Amino acid sequence: MTQPKTLFEKIWDEHVVVHESGSPAVLYIDLHLIHEVTSPQAFQGLRNRGLKVRRPDHTQATMDHSIPTTDRTLPILDPIAAKQIDQLRINCKEFGVPLEDLGSEDQGIVHVIGPELGLTQPGMTVVCGDSHTSTHGAFGALAFGIGTTEVEHVLATQCLLQNKPRTCEVRFDGTLPKGVGAKDLILALIAQISVGGGTGQVLEYTGEAIRALSMEGRMTVCNMSIEGGARAGMIAPDDTTFEYLAGRPKAPYGTAWDSAVARWRQLPTDEGAAYDKSISIDVSNLEPMITYGTNPGMGVRVTQPVPDPADAGANSESIRKALDYMALEAGKPLLGHPIDVVFIGSCTNSRISDLREAAAVLKGRKVSPNVRVMVVPGSEKIKKQAEAENLPEIFRAAGAEWREAGCSMCIAMNGDQLSPGQYCVSTSNRNFEGRQGKGGRTFLASPVTAAASAVAGAVADARTLMN
Amino acid sequence: MHPIETFKGKPIALPIKDIDTDQIIPARFLKTIDKQGLGKNLFNDWRYLEDGSPNPDFLLNQPRAEGAAILIAGDNFGCGSSREHAPWALMGFGFQAVISTSFADIFQGNCLKNGLLPIVLDETIHAELLQAAAGDEPIKLEVDLPNQVVRLPDGRTAAFPIDEFSKKCLIAGVDQLGYLQEQAAAVSAYEAGHMERVSTG
Numbered sequence: 001m002t003q004p005k006t007l008f009e010k011i012w013d014e015h016v017v018v019h020e021s022g023s024p025a026v027l028y029i030d031l032h033l034i035h036e037v038t039s040p041q042a043f044q045g046l047r048n049r050g051l052k053v054r055r056p057d058h059t060q061a062t063m064d065h066s067i068p069t070t071d072r073t074l075p076i077l078d079p080i081a082a083k084q085i086d087q088l089r090i091n092c093k094e095f096g097v098p099l100e101d102l103g104s105e106d107q108g109i110v111h112v113i114g115p116e117l118g119l120t121q122p123g124m125t126v127v128c129g130d131s132h133t134s135t136h137g138a139f140g141a142l143a144f145g146i147g148t149t150e151v152e153h154v155l156a157t158q159c160l161l162q163n164k165p166r167t168c169e170v171r172f173d174g175t176l177p178k179g180v181g182a183k184d185l186i187l188a189l190i191a192q193i194s195v196g197g198g199t200g201q202v203l204e205y206t207g208e209a210i211r212a213l214s215m216e217g218r219m220t221v222c223n224m225s226i227e228g229g230a231r232a233g234m235i236a237p238d239d240t241t242f243e244y245l246a247g248r249p250k251a252p253y254g255t256a257w258d259s260a261v262a263r264w265r266q267l268p269t270d271e272g273a274a275y276d277k278s279i280s281i282d283v284s285n286l287e288p289m290i291t292y293g294t295n296p297g298m299g300v301r302v303t304q305p306v307p308d309p310a311d312a313g314a315n316s317e318s319i320r321k322a323l324d325y326m327a328l329e330a331g332k333p334l335l336g337h338p339i340d341v342v343f344i345g346s347c348t349n350s351r352i353s354d355l356r357e358a359a360a361v362l363k364g365r366k367v368s369p370n371v372r373v374m375v376v377p378g379s380e381k382i383k384k385q386a387e388a389e390n391l392p393e394i395f396r397a398a399g400a401e402w403r404e405a406g407c408s409m410c411i412a413m414n415g416d417q418l419s420p421g422q423y424c425v426s427t428s429n430r431n432f433e434g435r436q437g438k439g440g441r442t443f444l445a446s447p448v449t450a451a452a453s454a455v456a457g458a459v460a461d462a463r464t465l466m467n
Numbered sequence: 468m469h470p471i472e473t474f475k476g477k478p479i480a481l482p483i484k485d486i487d488t489d490q491i492i493p494a495r496f497l498k499t500i501d502k503q504g505l506g507k508n509l510f511n512d513w514r515y516l517e518d519g520s521p522n523p524d525f526l527l528n529q530p531r532a533e534g535a536a537i538l539i540a541g542d543n544f545g546c547g548s549s550r551e552h553a554p555w556a557l558m559g560f561g562f563q564a565v566i567s568t569s570f571a572d573i574f575q576g577n578c579l580k581n582g583l584l585p586i587v588l589d590e591t592i593h594a595e596l597l598q599a600a601a602g603d604e605p606i607k608l609e610v611d612l613p614n615q616v617v618r619l620p621d622g623r624t625a626a627f628p629i630d631e632f633s634k635k636c637l638i639a640g641v642d643q644l645g646y647l648q649e650q651a652a653a654v655s656a657y658e659a660g661h662m663e664r665v666s667t668g
Contacts, residue, residue, distance in 0.1 A: 014661075017650060017653050017654055017657040018650050018653045022631050022632060022635075023631075023632045023646065024630070024632055026647065026650050026653070026654075028654070028657055028658075028661060037497050037498070037550075038497075038549070038550065038551070040500035041500065041501065041502050041551075044500070049644075054654075065494075065497075066498055078498070080498040080499070081498050083498075083500065084498050084499075084500055087500050129549060129551075130549060131547065131548050131549040131573060145549040145573055146549060146573065146576075147549055147550075147551035147573060147576060147577035147580065148551040148577075149551060149577065149580040149581065149642075149643075149644075150576070150580070152644065153643070153644055153647055156644060156647070156648070157644070157647040157648060157650070157651070157654060158654065158658075159647050159650065159654055160647075161632070161643055161646065161647060163630060165572075195485050195543060195546050196485065196542065196543035196546060196569060196571070199543070199569060199571065199572055200572060226547075227547075229543065229546060229571060229572070231572050295485050295487065295546070297485075315484075317484075318483075318484050318485060321483070411494045412494060412495070413494045413495055413497065413498065420517070430487075430489065430547060430548075432487045432489040432490065432547060433489070433490060433512065434489065434490075434493055434512045435489050435494070438493070438512055
């Protein structure tokens with residue numbers, strides 16, 4: 001009998017091309033996603049060495065970070081961003097890489113369109129010069145972010161040099177209470193393990209609460225694995241995965257689909273396979289989560305007060321510094337804290353289910369006159385779907401802005417940004433100092449918490465608005 | 468890449484935990500298509516005031532930072548975004564090594580591929596060096612990569628780990644791409660068997 005293996009080990013073993021003693025493994029990459037920010041220097045490297053892209057057929061580019069989310073028929077005002085965007089067009093054309101350009105019906109955030117097109121599939125290795133590549137692990141793929149030098153390596157050789165990470169099972173038992181979702185679940189995990197807790201590890205999320213999540217919810221969970229420092233996050237594929245993928249443009253079809261599904265069913269971790277580490281969390285008593293500080297590990301239940309640095313032991317200095325930046329007082333409630341902006345979007349929470357949840361809270365209500373609310377769909381396809389469901393009308397009627405697809409205020413590279421001192425409840429993934437604009441202050445939360453806070457003009461508990 | 472063997476450098480101390488790559492180089496500076504010229508924006512939002520003038524309270528604007536070659540930072544340095552602009556900015560400023568008790572995975576990999584040495588030391592010696600580097604008397608540390616040690620001014624040594632392959636590449640000053648290119652035949656053979664199992668439509 002063969003040794004039982006974890007999901008991660010099965011994919012890893014399948015993709016090792018060569019592993020010489022004293023060197024890292026040469027790992028084959030099935031899908032390489034590209035965007036405008038982390039690729040120009042890699043393409044230039046190829047040019048300098050006279051190299052080609054080895055597998056343009058396994059490479060897909062899109063534009064998401066630097067692009068405006070306003071009228072795309074107008075010229076891009078920022079000349080440096082415009083140059084970067086043009087450079088991606090030039091690079092894709094020169095090296096034969098397919099590109100979903102502005103105006104394409106498939107353009108969108110790289111981690112939204114990969115799954116949407118059916119490019120991301122179970123059992124694959126997926127990389128991108130972007131830390132949130134961990135998102136694709138929701139499909140039972142081994143997916144992780146890489147640097148620009150590694151982007152060049154994959155472009156040139158379709159391979160990466162990798163040392164084998166350790167594995168950690170994160171089991172979520174129980175049933176999520178009403179008003180508590182995937183975002184709360186992952187924020188609760190990171191609050192427990194801290195921003196460095198997953199370093200050197202691939203997390204496999206298991207358990208009843210994970211099985212019950214939609215693919216969108218699973219993507220939200222895997223997306224933020226990197227915020228716990230993990231190399232990747234993964235979820236074993238099941239019928240939910242296959243239902244999502246069936247009929248997607250790049251997914252197999254006909255008999256190839258049947259054999260793919262049969263192969264994918266072999267991927268889940270074998271009975272008796274060992275992880276290097278295990279964590280379990282009972283979600284039955286979870287509440288909506290929100291961050292109060294300047295990294296994603298600084299999270300509490302929305303009903304809890306701002307923690308006191310004096311009680312935080314080794315972290316007291318970090319928390320003191322964070323509260324200083326956030327201008328928050330220890331012991332005071334977060335609920336009711338006034339806010340200036342609400343951002344609903346990003347590769348964490350810009351999918352159709354996220355927009356539906358936010359719209360359900362905003363329907364028939366008005367956002368506070370003191371708050372600017374931006375809703376940014378993750379892709380053009382999601383935008384169209386939302387329009388077909390009349391969601392933009394709900395957002396607009398409530399007083400929110402409905403914008404074009406992109407990363408927008410998650411990374412604030414495109415002019416969508418906070419002013420110094422502003423508070424924002426954001427469905428994105430990072431609350432680092434200045435992440436959403438220099439001096440801006442971010443509270444990370446779920447789409448329903450964001451929508452409820454928009455209505456209240458302050459941090460709010462969405463459960464009070466739900467029947 | 469320049470080969471790295473042994474070098475002496477002045478350390479400076481930034482004793483903050485979990486410094487993310489957004490602090491090392493804020494996203495608005497990532498619109499460049501070059502690797503050069505990022506040193507001036509290293510730690511930009513801590514380093515400059517609203518009007519663009521240097522913040523006198525920040526380490527890099529103090530006389531002790533002049534000519535510094537080694538940054539000693541708190542635990543989990545380089546977390547967050549995968550931007551390789553972070554090591555490019557650190558090197559652009561003049562750093563040759565960063566010392567911490569741990570590094571975020573992607574950042575560490577990016578450093579090793581650019582010749583910026585990420586040195587992990589144990590908590591005790593790290594705390595001692597933080598204090599020494601922040602003292603009134605400037606000190607120098609010697610980094611000896613072949614022997615994987617940092618030599619302190621009093622002659623003591625502190626060992627650090629590094630994977631054998633990265634060490635070999637750094638000492639030779641060679642890029643890791645060369646090794647991957649040498650595997651071309653094995654990759655082709657692998658692809659022949661693998662592709663039928665992977666479909667992208």
